[in-house]
Amino acid sequence: MKVLIADDDPIFISLMVDILSGEGYEVVQAENGRVAWEQLQAEAVDLAVLDMNMPDMDGVELIKLIRADERFAKLPVMVLTIGFRAKDIVQENDPSVTDYMTKPFDVDDMLAKVKQMLPVR
Numbered sequence: 519m520k521v522l523i524a525d526d527d528p529i530f531i532s533l534m535v536d537i538l539s540g541e542g543y544e545v546v547q548a549e550n551g552r553v554a555w556e557q558l559q560a561e562a563v564d565l566a567v568l569d570m571n572m573p574d575m576d577g578v579e580l581i582k583l584i585r586a587d588e589r590f591a592k593l594p595v596m597v598l599t600i601g602f603r604a605k606d607i608v609q610e611n612d613p614s615v616t617d618y619m620t621k622p623f624d625v626d627d628m629l630a631k632v633k634q635m636l637p638v639r
Contacts, residue, residue, distance in 0.1 A: 524554035525569040551575030594635040
């Protein structure tokens, strides 16, 4: 299973890569929404984990592009963002956002949500 991580914090991306690859997931990294969109078009992923506050293209814009493209319309999307904005973002984009977690988060909870959102193969 392949997971796209889009976040402008390189330390956070490194942490997510370590966590997810340690669980056997292949991880595609993007430092902003524009790069994430390019990555999505270049290779298939099973889940997108997006920060909302990124330069060049934020998570809201990226989610709109994802949902407008029939190739990605059903792609599970998890939002990981600062707590005070998470609920607003989910409400603004519902049902576009599959799930969300606030930063900081519990690793076991995050992994459980990832596993739940990925298609069974």
